Amino acid sequence: MKRCLILFLSAVAASGATESAAQSSRSSGASDIYVPREVQAAYDNGTRSEDGHPGPEYWQNGADYRIHVRFDPLTGDLAGRETIAYRNNSPEDLRNLVLKVHPNMYRKGSARDMDASPEDVGDGVTLDAVTMNGEALDPSPGAGEVSHFLNGNLLVIPGPIPAGETAAVELEWHYTVNRGSHSRTGGVETTTWFNAYTYPRIAVYDDIDGWDLTAYRGTAEFYNDFGDYDVTIEVPEGYVVWATGLLQNPDEVLAPEVSERYQAALASDEIVHLVDSATLASGAVTAMAGPSGMNAWHFRADYVPDFAFAVSDHYLWDASSLVVDPATGRRTLIDAAYHPDSPDFYEVAEVARNSIDYMSRVFPGVPFPYPQETVFNGADEMEYPMMVNDRSVPERMYMVSLTSHEIFHTYFPFYMGINEIKYAWMDEGWATFGDFFITNHLHTEEPLRLFGVEQWETDIGGWNDLPIMAGSGQARHPAYFHASYPKPAFFYLMLRDMWGEERFRDVIREYIERWNGKHPTPWDFFNTLEDVSGEDLGWLIRPWFEEYGAPDLAIGAVDREEDTYRIEIVRVGRNPVPIEITVEFEDGTSEVLNESVSAWKDGVGTHTVSVPARGEIRSIVLGNWNTPDANPADNRYPRGD
Numbered sequence: 001m002k003r004c005l006i007l008f009l010s011a012v013a014a015s016g017a018t019e020s021a022a023q024s025s026r027s028s029g030a031s032d033i034y035v036p037r038e039v040q041a042a043y044d045n046g047t048r049s050e051d052g053h054p055g056p057e058y059w060q061n062g063a064d065y066r067i068h069v070r071f072d073p074l075t076g077d078l079a080g081r082e083t084i085a086y087r088n089n090s091p092e093d094l095r096n097l098v099l100k101v102h103p104n105m106y107r108k109g110s111a112r113d114m115d116a117s118p119e120d121v122g123d124g125v126t127l128d129a130v131t132m133n134g135e136a137l138d139p140s141p142g143a144g145e146v147s148h149f150l151n152g153n154l155l156v157i158p159g160p161i162p163a164g165e166t167a168a169v170e171l172e173w174h175y176t177v178n179r180g181s182h183s184r185t186g187g188v189e190t191t192t193w194f195n196a197y198t199y200p201r202i203a204v205y206d207d208i209d210g211w212d213l214t215a216y217r218g219t220a221e222f223y224n225d226f227g228d229y230d231v232t233i234e235v236p237e238g239y240v241v242w243a244t245g246l247l248q249n250p251d252e253v254l255a256p257e258v259s260e261r262y263q264a265a266l267a268s269d270e271i272v273h274l275v276d277s278a279t280l281a282s283g284a285v286t287a288m289a290g291p292s293g294m295n296a297w298h299f300r301a302d303y304v305p306d307f308a309f310a311v312s313d314h315y316l317w318d319a320s321s322l323v324v325d326p327a328t329g330r331r332t333l334i335d336a337a338y339h340p341d342s343p344d345f346y347e348v349a350e351v352a353r354n355s356i357d358y359m360s361r362v363f364p365g366v367p368f369p370y371p372q373e374t375v376f377n378g379a380d381e382m383e384y385p386m387m388v389n390d391r392s393v394p395e396r397m398y399m400v401s402l403t404s405h406e407i408f409h410t411y412f413p414f415y416m417g418i419n420e421i422k423y424a425w426m427d428e429g430w431a432t433f434g435d436f437f438i439t440n441h442l443h444t445e446e447p448l449r450l451f452g453v454e455q456w457e458t459d460i461g462g463w464n465d466l467p468i469m470a471g472s473g474q475a476r477h478p479a480y481f482h483a484s485y486p487k488p489a490f491f492y493l494m495l496r497d498m499w500g501e502e503r504f505r506d507v508i509r510e511y512i513e514r515w516n517g518k519h520p521t522p523w524d525f526f527n528t529l530e531d532v533s534g535e536d537l538g539w540l541i542r543p544w545f546e547e548y549g550a551p552d553l554a555i556g557a558v559d560r561e562e563d564t565y566r567i568e569i570v571r572v573g574r575n576p577v578p579i580e581i582t583v584e585f586e587d588g589t590s591e592v593l594n595e596s597v598s599a600w601k602d603g604v605g606t607h608t609v610s611v612p613a614r615g616e617i618r619s620i621v622l623g624n625w626n627t628p629d630a631n632p633a634d635n636r637y638p639r640g641d
């Protein structure tokens with residue numbers, strides 16, 4: 001997500017990414033979708049293709065991280081050292097390396113588009129040592145050897161890193177993790193923490209924009225290259241660590257009984273209570289530490305775009321595993337760690353398991369790509385590779401929606417390495433669409449509405465209702481929210497409605513097949529949709545993604561011709577949407593008719609629907625609660641009903 005941000009931050013000013021505006025208007029293919037010059041250059045250079053495949057010259061850089069962290073859960077003090085192997089696969093020699101230091105969002109003077117508790121604002125990250133290819137550099141801002149920009153949010157280390165070569169970077173740093181202003185990361189309560197963005201990382205250098213020079217300010221999310229992570233986290237005895245990656249040394253860090261249960265969960269379809277209240281009461285959760293009093297938790301994760309970890313000394317822990325790929329028998333360990341008083345987390349491991357089963361078998365029908373998924377009872381609604389930081393929520397339906405939403409992000413933006421800073425809709429629309437189906441599948445007591453449509457309706461057709469591309473890449477809340485969550489989710493919904501479940505899934509799977517482990521842009525997505533479906537989709541993509549406008553249908557003339565009613569539907573707004581009408585006859589019977597959005601394919605302004613007449617019409621209602629409409633007053637017949 002983060003989905004909850006909109007609930008209390010919708011009025012906060014945000015600053016968008018520093019993307020360069022395209023100066024020329026070009027188009028590709030028959031659909032006439034707008035192509036910025038950076039994307040056209042990628043076609044011309046052969047790194048991407050107009051048919052939606054990665055180009056013959058496609059490349060991306062990557063970095064492997066070996067990290068050692070020491071964390072004090074009483075103070076929040078974190079000290080780390082890391083060795084990064086950065087591969088320059090680009091055809092250019094890089095003069096410098098750019099690093100991002102996200103915790104410096106809390107540094108005094110940093111621009112933020114969210115509030116920060118005064119106690120969290122301080123000196124930020126102190127760099128204790130920087131080494132580039134074996135050469136030690138003075139990391140202090142005054143020395144001039146490492147350049148500090150935007151209050152240390154960006155660091156530049158001199159290269160060069162010639163094309164095709166690998167640079168070795170070593171860093172040591174320390175800082176105090178934010179405790180009072182939990183935003184995606186930080187203190188949860190007393191001795192519980194969800195720690196993300198804890199390590200300086202190499203920014204992405206790609207074929208579209210070169211270096212990504214945006215600083216993290218709180219709203220816009222992230223963009224990371226893929227790499228292998230080998231991370232050791234030292235915490236005091238009694239604290240459990242959950243993290244991205246499989247735990248490599250359960251015997252060394254868990255109490256013998258908990259370690260046995262952990263091994264059992266790796267092969268168990270049933271939920272195993274690794275730590276229950278009796279275990280907590282006994283105090284025998286972790287292994288006894290040596291003289292240092294610290295346990296070192298070792299995790300490894302292959303080919304992931306980020307790493308996060310969580311810590312607590314008083315959480316319950318449930319786990320089981322699931323065969324996610326019947327062809328190979330590969331299992332995923334699925335676990336939930338939570339506060340004993342949480343009203344909903346006792347069920348989360350089961351819901352997470354059922355969600356991952358749905359994802360692997362039904363939609364997208366791609367085996368869950370990771371060996372592990374932990375849902376941690378934190379203080380936010382946020383996704384990481386193999387980790388989720390979710391707060392407790394009071395309603396079961398919302399718990400299912402939240403759990404499935406965050407886990408669904410595994411595919412986008414992690415398995416598909418999406419630039420969320422520029423194209424937040426690519427992963428938020430996806431996760432919103434996915435949690436809609438999974439929740440309505442797993443929680444059948446009441447229907448879930450497409451997340452965010454209600455908020456969007458308050459602004460629909462107004463100043464804050466921006467084209468998806470502009471809104472999710474450049475705008476502030478609430479325009480950012482509407483453009484990133486409900487609008488693209490609704491676009492997915494329209495495609496599924498138009499193509500049918502199976503064909504839609506096949507097209508999406510082909511997109512995933514082409515771009516997993518890479519960095520797809522919106523144009524790679526659009527081109528793939530058109531290439532695989534064989535359809536020109538400009539009539540649908542242009543109004544939703546590029547142009548100002550809103551969905552607004554109205555009931556026009558209603559005429560009876562003998563046994564048939566002809567009901568005219570008028571497209572008042574520019575954005576095409578599916579047609580659903582419910583006709584009620586005087587005899588009390590009713591009829592529901594659906595037409596997909598393709599009714600508007602030819603750019604027409606009206607569309608006529610025919611209904612067999614069973615006597616006089618009492619009423620007609622146009623639309624349904626998942627289909628937004630800027631002016632619902634004209635969706636009823638007779639008017640003023």
Ligand SMILES: [Zn+2]
Nearest residue numbers: 001002428431
């Ligand atoms: Zn999300």
